[in-house]
Structure formats: structure tokens, C-alpha cells
Amino acid sequence: MHPIIKLLAQRLSLGLLLLLAASALIFIGVELLPGDVAQSILGQSATETALRNLREELGLNEPALTRYFNWLFAAIQGDLGTALTNGQSISKAVGERLGNTLFLAFWAAIISVPLAIILGLIAVRYRNRWPDKLISAVTLSTISLPEFVAGYLLMYLFTVQFRIFSPISTIYSGMSLGEKLSAIALPVMVLVLVVLAHMMRMTRAAILNVMQSAYVETAELKGLRPFVIIARHAFPNAIAPVVNVVMLNLAYLVVGVVVVEVVFVYPGMGQYLVDHVTKRDLPVVQACGLIFAAVYIGLNIMADVISILANPRLRHPK
Amino acid sequence: MPDILLDVRNLKIGATVYPPGEAPQDIEIVHGVSFTLEKGKVLGLIGESGAGKSTIGLSSMAYGRGGVRITGGEVFVSGRDILKERPGGLRALRGREVTYVAQSAAAAFNPAKKIIDQVIETTLMHGLATRAEAEARAVGLFRKLGLPNPDTFGERYPHQVSGGQLQRAMTAMALCPEPDLVVFDEPTTALDVTTQIDVLAAIKEAIHATGVAALYITHDLAVVAQVSDDIMVLRNGKTVEYGTVSEIIETPKEEYTRALVSVHAIEHEEKKPTGEPVLKVENVTARYKGTNFDVLKNVSVELYPGQTLAVVGESGSGKSTLARAITGLLPPTKGRITFAGRELSKELKDRKLDDLRELQMIYQMADVAMNPRHTVGTIIGRPLEFYFGLKGEAKRKRVQELLDEIEMGTGFIDRYPAELSGGQKQRVCIARALAAKPKLIICDEVTSALDPLVAAGILRLLLNLQQIEGVAYLFITHDLATVKSIADSIAVMYQGAVQRYGGKTDVLTPPFDDYTDLLLSSVPEMKLGWLEHVLAHRKMESAGN
Numbered sequence: 001m002h003p004i005i006k007l008l009a010q011r012l013s014l015g016l017l018l019l020l021a022a023s024a025l026i027f028i029g030v031e032l033l034p035g036d037v038a039q040s041i042l043g044q045s046a047t048e049t050a051l052r053n054l055r056e057e058l059g060l061n062e063p064a065l066t067r068y069f070n071w072l073f074a075a076i077q078g079d080l081g082t083a084l085t086n087g088q089s090i091s092k093a094v095g096e097r098l099g100n101t102l103f104l105a106f107w108a109a110i111i112s113v114p115l116a117i118i119l120g121l122i123a124v125r126y127r128n129r130w131p132d133k134l135i136s137a138v139t140l141s142t143i144s145l146p147e148f149v150a151g152y153l154l155m156y157l158f159t160v161q162f163r164i165f166s167p168i169s170t171i172y173s174g175m176s177l178g179e180k181l182s183a184i185a186l187p188v189m190v191l192v193l194v195v196l197a198h199m200m201r202m203t204r205a206a207i208l209n210v211m212q213s214a215y216v217e218t219a220e221l222k223g224l225r226p227f228v229i230i231a232r233h234a235f236p237n238a239i240a241p242v243v244n245v246v247m248l249n250l251a252y253l254v255v256g257v258v259v260v261e262v263v264f265v266y267p268g269m270g271q272y273l274v275d276h277v278t279k280r281d282l283p284v285v286q287a288c289g290l291i292f293a294a295v296y297i298g299l300n301i302m303a304d305v306i307s308i309l310a311n312p313r314l315r316h317p318k
Numbered sequence: 319m320p321d322i323l324l325d326v327r328n329l330k331i332g333a334t335v336y337p338p339g340e341a342p343q344d345i346e347i348v349h350g351v352s353f354t355l356e357k358g359k360v361l362g363l364i365g366e367s368g369a370g371k372s373t374i375g376l377s378s379m380a381y382g383r384g385g386v387r388i389t390g391g392e393v394f395v396s397g398r399d400i401l402k403e404r405p406g407g408l409r410a411l412r413g414r415e416v417t418y419v420a421q422s423a424a425a426a427f428n429p430a431k432k433i434i435d436q437v438i439e440t441t442l443m444h445g446l447a448t449r450a451e452a453e454a455r456a457v458g459l460f461r462k463l464g465l466p467n468p469d470t471f472g473e474r475y476p477h478q479v480s481g482g483q484l485q486r487a488m489t490a491m492a493l494c495p496e497p498d499l500v501v502f503d504e505p506t507t508a509l510d511v512t513t514q515i516d517v518l519a520a521i522k523e524a525i526h527a528t529g530v531a532a533l534y535i536t537h538d539l540a541v542v543a544q545v546s547d548d549i550m551v552l553r554n555g556k557t558v559e560y561g562t563v564s565e566i567i568e569t570p571k572e573e574y575t576r577a578l579v580s581v582h583a584i585e586h587e588e589k590k591p592t593g594e595p596v597l598k599v600e601n602v603t604a605r606y607k608g609t610n611f612d613v614l615k616n617v618s619v620e621l622y623p624g625q626t627l628a629v630v631g632e633s634g635s636g637k638s639t640l641a642r643a644i645t646g647l648l649p650p651t652k653g654r655i656t657f658a659g660r661e662l663s664k665e666l667k668d669r670k671l672d673d674l675r676e677l678q679m680i681y682q683m684a685d686v687a688m689n690p691r692h693t694v695g696t697i698i699g700r701p702l703e704f705y706f707g708l709k710g711e712a713k714r715k716r717v718q719e720l721l722d723e724i725e726m727g728t729g730f731i732d733r734y735p736a737e738l739s740g741g742q743k744q745r746v747c748i749a750r751a752l753a754a755k756p757k758l759i760i761c762d763e764v765t766s767a768l769d770p771l772v773a774a775g776i777l778r779l780l781l782n783l784q785q786i787e788g789v790a791y792l793f794i795t796h797d798l799a800t801v802k803s804i805a806d807s808i809a810v811m812y813q814g815a816v817q818r819y820g821g822k823t824d825v826l827t828p829p830f831d832d833y834t835d836l837l838l839s840s841v842p843e844m845k846l847g848w849l850e851h852v853l854a855h856r857k858m859e860s861a862g863n
Contacts, residue, residue: 214420214425217383217420221379221412221417224439236430237429312430313429316475
């Protein structure tokens with residue numbers, strides 16, 4: 001068997017194992033919280049009998065291990081349970097919300113990843129000269145700015161000063177793609193500003209590291225143009241560290257955008273989770289945790305896979 | 319009037335150095351060097367490291383490595399002063415008129431790209447040929463340079479071919495755009511002797527066939543004598559002697575040149591085995607975990623107190639693996655190792671403190687074998703503390719004694735490795751090994767990374783210390799000249815097995831087996847026409863090419 005297939009299979013199975021462990025941790029965490037679902041539904045003033053009946057009905061008297069596996073197997077089949085607050089299927093609600101979050105993340109990634117890499121390449125080309133310093137200064141200031149500040153600043157700029165975009169980014173199924181893009185323009189901008197600096201600086205550092213190599217000197221002595229050297233000879237060897245940071249930032253775009261979603265009233269996963277945490281809707285919290293873990297692990301496996309594929313020694317064994 | 323291609327006049331090169339704890343200083347490293355090179359001729363630049371030979375070579379491409387810059391003089395290539403060129407003009411020169419072959423082709427090839435794409439890159443970029451023409455040209459060069467399967471060789475990635483092949487591929491890369499001048503910067507130094515000879519012959523043939531001029535940079539006078547028309551001997555950035563090959567080799571005028579010519583002349587009388595062997599390796603077989611291939615096959619050797627056993631062979635012959643087996647880093651699957659009369663445990667973790675103390679190692683790369691943040695005193699003091707519990711003044715006194723023994727003086731005790739030269743670093747490593755009062759020191763290629771004169775100094779020191787301390791050496795090397803200088807007995811290794819073993823005189827006296835003959839004949843000799851003579855009389859191909 002090609003060694004690369006073995007490596008990939010290894011990574012995938014490790015990822016699944018990790019996801020299993022994460023699901024157990026989430027379950028235990030929720031289990032450790034004081035009170036249970038029955039208590040949450042009926043409130044503090046519920047009678048013992050009512051509680052007992054409800055627990056019986058919800059299967060809460062089963063041992064924790066049984067409940068864990070029941071939850072896990074249902075989740076694998078796509079059933080994340082029912083929300084306590086409105087009695088609706090969590091899977092359905094999450095499906096819609098996750099779609100929105102991925103939509104936002106996708107556009108933020110489509111803009112920020114190439115932009116970060118190109119800025120990184122430019123920073124290396126003009127290292128320690130003004131373009132490099134300008135890029136570093138700008139990206140570092142945007143990352144230092146809290147997201148909500150950046151959000152409100154952009155909102156002031158683009159909705160109050162220049163009436164280009166709407167301050168509310170609510171999207172719904174009847175909108176055309178153009179309308180949707182116009183609606184999410186501001187949150188996308190904020191997210192791009194937030195994730196740009198990490199990826200740009202990692203690209204810059206990784207390429208600068210490679211620039212010390214003898215083969216870069218060879219390229220210089222071949223009379224290649226500086227940008228050709230950076231893009232064609234240095235960058236292919238800097239992919240692995242860059243991909244890892246890119247994936248971490250993509251994961252952040254999916255699981256860490258609560259603040260931005262709240263600021264722009266965007267109907268995504270983050271807001272859904274926060275809403276239900278405040279209402280102590282434990283099944284929803286559990287489901288969101290599992291999905292976030294899956295996204296995180298999935299993206300990191302993807303980073304590993306790309307790093308492996310980018311290594312010619314693994315791709316073309318002796 | 320001969321056709322002058324390269325004319326270097328009063329070249330001065332400077333650099334900025336950053337001494338620890340002091341302000342940066344500008345220093346001059348090349349002090350006014352002049353030479354000319356005619357079309358189609360080869361000039362050898364020779365000298366020890368720090369002589370400025372690579373720096374001078376790169377100046378013919380107006381290139382300064384790191385913080386190095388050309389501060390004065392003129393460099394004319396085909397009549398125009400390239401030091402006055404703008405970046406665009408330099409790019410047109412580099413890779414087209416002048417090309418470069420680096421010492422380590424393994425590092426100089428981009429690991430992420432196919433060899434063919436790298437070989438034809440300049441030819442395409444400068445618009446000298448279409449892709450198909452360039453590829454055809456590259457394949458022709460691969461064939462000329464004796465690479466296996468020349469038609470498909472380029473489709474491979476650099477890690478998929480051997481070091482000797484890469485060095486030839488780099489030569490092809492340099493010749494592909496049909497330049498006027500190629501700078502060869504120590505192109506065979508990193509190779510085995512047996513591979514070196516093939517690459518050397520290929521380079522010489524290619525130079526001859528294409529009529530290209532070349533600067534050939536090396537520290538090995540015997541090598542440069544085989545390929546050059548003229549030789550320039552450099553030392554500390556100054557010309558020592560400049561003349562034709564026969565003038566330099568046969569009638570050197572300067573003291574320094576004479577030292578270089580006679581560098582291998584250490585004489586060492588063979589000692590006969592006496593008493594009980596300090597090290598006895600019996601039928602040792604070993605393999606790396608997860609493989610099903612024996613890297614050591616039934617190896618048996620003996621080493622007597624105060625003597626030197628040289629283990630020679632090409633890379634991959636198992637000579638370093640033997641050291642790993644003896645030190646316990648690679649537990650043998652079969653066989654027995656007896657040291658100082660007691661059988662050694664196979665696993666390192668089962669060995670006693672005394673076993674560890676009495677068996678020390680010195681490595682090839684002295685600078686990575688020392689902690690760069692420790693002073694020389696700390697480095698040498700560590701075994702004193704660890705094995706003998708010496709502390710404070712007693713420890714410092716013993717460190718000073720050891721520094722005296724390695725002829726370095728006590729002024730070095732508070733210096734850091736970065737402040738030492740390559741030879742001094744190796745001396746510190748020797749002192750560290752001696753500090754443990756060992757019975758046996760395994761020396762793994764300890765002189766391979768050093769300049770010939772420095773290496774000769776280290777060998778003399780090792781011989782001296784052997785007489786004073788009575789320590790035995792297991793000396794691993796690929797360099798037969800070194801072996802002749804210091805060994806009492808020799809084991810020639812080939813593909814994991816001992817091919818020939820015995821006293822020095824016996825092993826080095828004919829009749830030879832084919833492999834020993836190949837090894838011996840591959841050692842460059844300070845003789846004109848040696849290369850052609852050897853190639854004409856070879857019995858077998860080297861394994862590692």
C-alpha cells in the first residue's frame with residue numbers, strides 16, 4: 001500500500017477517536033451541572049412526583065452510561081434530540097443555523113486566506129522595508145481591536161456615514177445570493193480583519209525560514225526575479241506551517257464568531273448556542289458542543305492531510 | 319592575445335560581524351585579489367575554510383552570501399564590469415552567462431520540485447530554448463554525466479536520487495543554459511571517495527566537451543590538480559601563490575603551499591597486538607527496528623589497549639552502525655561485545671556507569687555536539703562532575719589541565735563554542751571525552767568536516783594523547799589517507815560486513831580484494847594525470863554513485 005494512504009487512514013481514525021473522546025467530555029460536563037433536564041423544564045417549584053414522572057418519561061433514570069450511548073447513537077444517525085424550550089427537533093434548527101454560519105465563514109475564508117498569503121508574500125519580498133512594516137502594522141492593529149469595536153466602527157462607517165450596507169445582517173431563505181452577500185458584507189469584513197494577521201504573519205515567518213535554505217540561494221544565482229523565488233521556490237516548502245494556521249483560523253470562523261453574530265444580529269450557530277445557554281437548554285448545548293468539536297477536529301485533520309500531501313518525500317517515496 | 323573571459327582586479331570583499339556583547343564591526347575578508355581566466359580554461363581556487371575562496375567565486379556572479387558584500391575592485395565578465403550592473407542586468411548574467419554548482423547539491427535542490435523542472439528553469443526563463451528543446455538538452459547532459467536512465471531521471475524528486483547523482487544533476491543544471499563560466503564550489507567534498515572520483519571524471523569530461531570555462535573551488539589540492547589548468551592558493555583572503563598546475567604541485571614556492579602539498583605525510587608505526595583486547599566484537603548482527611534487513615552482518619573485530627582500529631567504508635557500509643551497536647544505541651540481534659574484560663549489556667539502559675564512562679565518543683560535527691549556550695569550561699566540566707563528582711576549584715583546575723593537553727591554553731575556559739574555530743571545537747570535544755578517563759574513544763569521522771591542515775593537527779593530537787593516556791581509538795572514517803596516518807589495524811566494511819581485516823600493513827599490502835582496491839585507488843593523489851590513470855585501471859563500479 002502507498003505509505004501516504006496508510007498515513008491518511010491513521011490520521012482519520014485518530015480524528016474519529018478524538019471526536020469520541022470529545023463527545024464523552026461534553027456529556028460528562030453537562031452531567032456535572034447541578035440539576036437535570038426535568039428540573040429545568042418544570043422549574044424550582046416543581047413537586048417531587050411531577051419530577052419523578054417526567055424523569056421516567058425522558059429516560060433520565062437510566063444509568064449515565066446508557067444515556068450517553070443512546071445520545072451518541074442517535075447523534076450518529078442525525079438525531080440530536082429535542083430542545084426543551086420549544087420542543088422542536090434540534091437537528092432541524094441546527095441544520096439551518098449551521099448552514100448560515102458556514103455561509104458566513106465560507107465568504108470570510110474565501111477573502112481572507114488568499115489575501116493573507118499574498119500579503120505574506122509581499123511582506124517577504126519587501127522584508128524590513130516599508131511595505132512589510134505597513135502590512136504588519138495594519139494587520140496587527142486590526143487583530144488588536146476587539147471584534148465588537150471593529151464591528152461598530154464598520155457599521156458607523158458603512159451604514160451611517162456612507163449608506164452602503166444594512167446594519168442588520170439577518171438573512172432568510174427567500175433572499176437571492178446578491179442580497180445575502182450584501183447583508184453579510186459587514187460581518188465578513190470584521191472576520192477578515194480578525195483572522196488576517198495570524199495567517200499573514202505565519203506565512204511571512206514560514207517563508208522567511210525557508211528563504212535561508214541553500215535552494216533559495218540557488219534560485220537567486222539562477223537570476224530569477226525575487227517574487228518568482230518567493231512564490232515558486234520558497235512558498236511550496238512553507239505550505240505545512242501555513243496550512244495549520246489557516247485551518248485554526250477557519251475553525252475560529254465557524255466556532256468563535258458569537259460576538260460578531262450578536263453585533264450584526266446574524267442567525268448563526270453562535271447566537272443559537274448563547275440563546276440556549278441562557279435558557280439552560282442542555283440538550284441544545286450538548287448538541288452544539290458536539291458539532292463545534294467535529295468542525296474543529298475535521299479542519300485540523302484537513303490541515304494534517306494537506307501538510308502530508310504537500311511533502312514530496314511522502315508523496316513520492318523512494 | 320588570449321580571449322579573456324573573467325578578469326578580476328584588486329577584488330576586496332567585506333562583511334559585518336556581530337561579536338557577542340560588542341557593537342557590530344565591519345571587517346575585510348578578501349584583501350585585493352586579482353586573477354584572469356581565459357575562455358575554456360579551468361582555474362582552481364584552493365585554501366582552507368575562511369580563506370575567502372567561495373566568496374571570491376561568488377563575486378564572479380556579483381553575489382555576496384549573507385552579510386558579505388564586495389567593497390572594492392573590478393570584476394569583468396566578457397569585458398563589462400558586473401559590479402556596476404543594476405539588479406536587472408545581474409539577473410541576465412546569473413544563470414545565463416555564469417552558473418553555479420554548490421557544495422551540497424542535496425540542499426541546493428528544491429525538495430518540492432522535480433529535478434527536470436529545476437534543471438531547465440533558467441534556460442526557459444532567459445528564453446534560450448523552448449521547453450522541448452531544453453528538456454532534450456537536459457537529457458543529453460544527464461547522459462553525458464553518466465546518470466542512470468537519463469530519459470526519465472529528471473522526472474524524479476531530489477530525495478529520490480543519491481548524493482552523487484544530485485551533484486551530477488546540479489552540474490547538468492549549471493551547463494544547461496550553455497553558460498560561458500561555471501563556478502564549482504567544492505562539488506565533490508560531501509561525497510564518498512569512490513563517488514567523488516566518478517563525479518570528478520564526469521565534471522572534467524563535461525567541461526572538456528562543452529568548452530566552458532570554470533572556477534573550481536576546493537580545499538583538496540589533490541582534487542583540483544586533476545581538473546585545473548591554473549591554481550590559485552588563497553589564505554586569509556590573500557593570494558599565497560598563483561600559477562599553472564605543474565608549478566604549484568611540482569615546484570611550490572611558498573611554505574604554505576608546500577604544507578598543503580605534503581599534508582598527508584603523518585607517519586605512524588604499526589603496533590602489534592599485545593595483552594588482552596580492550597574491545598572484542600564477536601559475530602555481531604544488527605538491524606533497525608521495523609526493517610527486515612541486517613545492517614551489520616556477523617561483524618567480528620578486536621582492539622587492543624592503546625591502539626587504533628580504523629573502520630573504513632563508504633556511506634551506508636555500516637561503519638557508524640557498528641559504533642551504535644558498541645555504544646548500545648542499537649542493540650545487536652546476535653553476537654557479543656566484550657569491553658575491558660566484561661561483557662556489555664546490549665541495551666544502553668542496562669549498562670553500568672563505569673561502562674559508560676570508559677567508552678566515550680567524539681563526533682563528526684563538533685558544533686552540534688556541544689551546547690552552544692555552555693562555556694568551554696562547563697562543557698568539559700560536565701563529565702568531571704557527573705563521573706567523578708568534582709566541583710568548584712577542583713573541577714576548574716582539572717578543566718585547565720585538559721585544555722593544556724589539547725594544546726589550547728586556559729584562556730578558552732570561559733569562551734562559548736561560537737567563538738571557536740572548527741578545529742578548536744573538535745579539540746574541546748576531545749577534551750570532554752578525555753575528561754571521563756576512558757579506555758576507549760570512538761571517533762566517528764572526526765576530521766571529515768575539517769580542512770586538511772587542521773585535520774592533520776587533530777590527528778597528531780590524537781596520536782599524542784594516545785601515547786600519554788594509553789587510550790584506544792575505534793576510528794571510523796571514509797578517508798583512507800587518515801587511516802594510513804594513524805591506524806594499527808584496519809577493518810574494511812562493505813554492505814554491513816567486514817570485507818578485509820588485519821594489521822595495517824597486511825590490509826594495505828596487495829593482493830587486494832576488488833572493493834579494497836576500489837577504495838584505495840579512489841583516494842586522490844597529488845599527481846597530475848592521476849584521475850585518468852585510475853579510471854583506466856578500475857575493476858569495479860562504486861556502489862554509492
